[in-house]
Amino acid sequence: MMRRLVLCLVAVLPLAAAGCGDAPAAAPVAATSRPVVVEDCAGKDVTFTQVPAKVVTLDGYAAQTMARLGLTGKIVGTGYPAPFTVDASPYKEELAKIPVLGKGVLVTEVVAAQRPDLVLTGFSVFGGPPGSPKEADLATMNVKGLAACLPGGGRAMRDGAPSPALTDLEPAYDFIRKLGTVFGVQDRAQKLVNELRARQEAVAAKIQGAKPRVLMVQDNPVAGQPIKTSGSGTLAHALLTLAGGQSLFADVSSMHADVSPEQVVERDPQAIWVISDYPFAKTKGRELVDEVKRNPLLAGTTAVKQGKVFSTSQYLVSFPSPLNVDALEQLAADLHAGSS
Amino acid sequence: MTALVHKLPLRAAAVPYPALLAVLGVGLTVSVVLATGLGAVAVPSGEVAGILAHRLTGGGDSAATADLIVWRIRFPRVLLSAVAGAGLAVAGAVVQGVVRNPVADPYLLGLSHGASVGAVLVLTTGASVLGALTLPLAAFAGASAAMGIVLALASRQGRLLPVRLILVGVAFGHLFAGITSYVLALTESSAAQQQIIFWLLGGLSGASWATLPIPAAVVGAATALLLVRARRLNALVLGEEAGAALGLNASRQRWYLLLLVTLLTGTVVAVSGGIGFVGLIVPHLARMLVGADHRRMLPITVVLGALFLLWADVAARTLVSPTELPIGVLTAFLGVPCFLLVMRARGLAGQETP
Known part of the structure; x- marks a missing residue:
């Protein structure tokens, strides 16, 4: 009650008019x-x-x-x-x-x-x-x-x-x-x-050691086409950073950035984070992860060789929501799971 | 719409011109009322009629939800679609006459692409110097700049030749389209990208009473001026020599008409985005119905353009309700069958039209 009174004074003082009495009704x-x-x-x-x-x-x-x-x-x-x-x-x-x-x-x-x-x-x-x-x-x-x-x-x-x-x-x-x-x-x-x-x-407290390089993909890459990734201006990038990873393509910024498959091979991701449920992807979740693992374009990467491919629904990571933190916990767990 | 076109060509042959114009005019009025009754939210037709009658007879504000939807959201949009359609169709008719080319429209001269560049620059930089007017003004400035460049480069010693106009217009149209794509690719904000894509395809959402007066006045005034000049436009179509023989300074006429078209296109595109196809197809529909004389075809073009875009927008609003389609998709989907139907019905496929 005391606090309300103070707030009221704070709100009213600059106006130097209208009392507090009329509004509460x-x-x-x-x-x-x-x-x-x-x-x-x-x-x-x-x-x-x-x-x-x-x-x-x-x-x-x-x-x-x-x-x-x-x-x-x-x-x-x-x-x-x-x-x-x-x-x-x-x-x-x-x-x-x-x-x-x-x-x-x-x-x-x-x-x-x-x-x-x-x-x-x-x-x-x-x-x-x-x-x-x-x-x-x-x-x-x-x-x-x-x-x-x-x-x-x-x-x-x-x-x-x-x-x-x-x-x-x-x-x-x-x-x-x-x-x-x-x-x-x-x-x-x-x-x-x-x-x-x-x-x-x-989550931050548990992170230790080097930051793995992570490729974010939004669909199963197709030969001859650029790969869709989430750039540095997205919440997905924020989550990856907070989970103790580093984005393979921190140098692009948009939500659906196109990057070259050659660059992916050259930069060699240590983990692949599949952001699932985008409407343009034919498959979702587990199935999409399996496709990405079998994808010949990515077969040579450390991530696929070590089986470090995991997914999160875009509904957790695309736009500001309290569920972003759920995604963060899950991502950190996936990223640092069995670091063998 | 399809049913309407089915009947029109047959009737047009039998019905004299004033009657045809009257029928189309009545059709437009009825369409405005019908279109106001259709939308994502069902409002009983009696209530729609009641609200329109009440408001049009000078009735005042009401707090009813139906009044908000019908009078303040839907009706201005229906009117704006008619105004934009009329404006784009007339602009197309004039450009086709000026450059003596049947596939000409404001797009061909780089006007619409120029407007896109202006709009896209505003959308990506987030500049808002002039508040809500920034985007329309930028689009208009873009269209004017494009026309300025094209006119400057196409004219030679004050003469303006159709072929040069088309070539320079097409070339710069591609350049402007390239700039737009470049800016789109560089944009980091996906929200801005979404707005840009929607703007490029055109759309009439966001129409309100405040956005209506300027386009309506410009389309009205430009159409009136063009009707006064319709005879000269006829002479222009005949070609350089024939025009000169009739005492016409062809280049000066072209300058004048193109400035008018810039004003028209710039104003319309500024509120509706890039809506294609109307300017290309509607003038041909009008010519098929009443012939190539601009005195006869321009009024028909105005009404047909209004009718066409009005129903295209109704389809955009209702086909995938409660979401919406970009109107550019609908103008093509509705326009091509319409055009082919009339072309076949009138048996004019082989005939030359300017």
Whole structure:
């Protein structure tokens, strides 16, 4: 209570107007600190005078973060539920109850029909997929939007400078804290971030010895075609770095970078990390790993010779989500398993 | 759409021109209303009609969800698709006349590719000097710059010859396309890549009442100016000597018309992205229906272009609902069968069209 009072004073003092008394009636939960202001991915201020009551998540990633803040009940509908498939109990069951409004990222009309007061996306921008709401559409609907920012998704590109390599899970933590602020559950958000960070540091503490060179692939390489890999600007790169590996292609940065098979042979990966479940790959999971192991293009690499090929679902590593840490633990275990 | 085209050629032969124009005009009005009733969210047709009637008779804001969807999201988009279609079709008709080439369209002169370069540079650098207007302005600047370069290099001692225009336009179109691909390949942000690809294929999502007035005014004004000049456009099609014999300064006319086309294409492409095929096919459809006289075919081109893109956008919005297809895919899928149907029905396959 004391803390709320302080927050209230902090919020009101600069305004030197309106007392604290009138707001709590409308939104008692966090009214003491209203309005709250958070930054969107372009660095613009988004102001919330009330705690959002109806939320639409354009994709499952945003819903997963909401669920871990105890806010699943605020979600009136979601699109792109695919990330739910890799979630764990009790969240998996909880998320399954959210009405699915579309298999893909939701289009503007479908979002508008829900009359939300906040639209969330785990992708770093609005308006990427065809028909999904752009900033202008959100303005038309008079609804606020927040995205889980990734460097390179907007902010880092502003000066035309190449986005720096991503080496931490700040995008996921940042989104959690932002939602905590908006929904007035800062304490819970900070606790969640602390827990995730503790798990991340536990992984870091166990790492020892040299950093193996790891090739990330997103599909089974085909002769004569470039190999798709995850560049240094991606969360996958951050996870690999945190798990004590080094990317074979830290010199490319995009999410689906093309690299030459010749370079792969020359740089000789000591492990191959298959990021599975991308829609362009014909096979998934275990089957894809087996194909990669049998692939003649990679047969000469240390990784294949030593059988160090393992996979993670892209739903754990592509976009900011609390599940990134699950992927980190699994990756670290795979990477350092039986170092014989 | 297919049913419509089935009937049109047969009717066109029997029906006099004013009646045809009237039928198409009514068809467009009906289509606007029908298209407003179709979308990812089902709204009962009675309610759609009610909202449109209420709003069009000056009714004020309402808090209803259906009003938000129909009036503020769907209706502006339907209107914008009609405006963009009309603009692109007219631009195509004029370019075909100016360079006297049946496969000409704004793409051929490098205009659309120039607009892409402008847009892509903004999308990748994230520059937003002018806020929401940055992207459309950059696309327009790109189109203008492309036309400027092409005009400068194609003209010789003030004369503007069709063949040179086409050659320079095609060459620079490829250069601009190359620049776009290069920037796309260098882009590190996958979000920006996704936006660029969508922009290259065109799309009308994001349409709102605010995006409508400028393209509508430009398309309206440009069409009016072109109708006034339709006779001169006719003379231009006849060729250099015949034009001169009719007292026409062909090069000056070409300059004038191409500037108009730049304005038209730049404005439309700026709000809709690169939508191909409309500018190429719709003018031919119009010529098949009413002949090559620009005084007769330009109004038909306007209405057909509007109809065509309107229904292409409806298909883009509804075919894979609740997701959406890029409209460029639909213009090709709908356009080619349409075109072949009319061509066969009219038996004009072998006939020369300018």
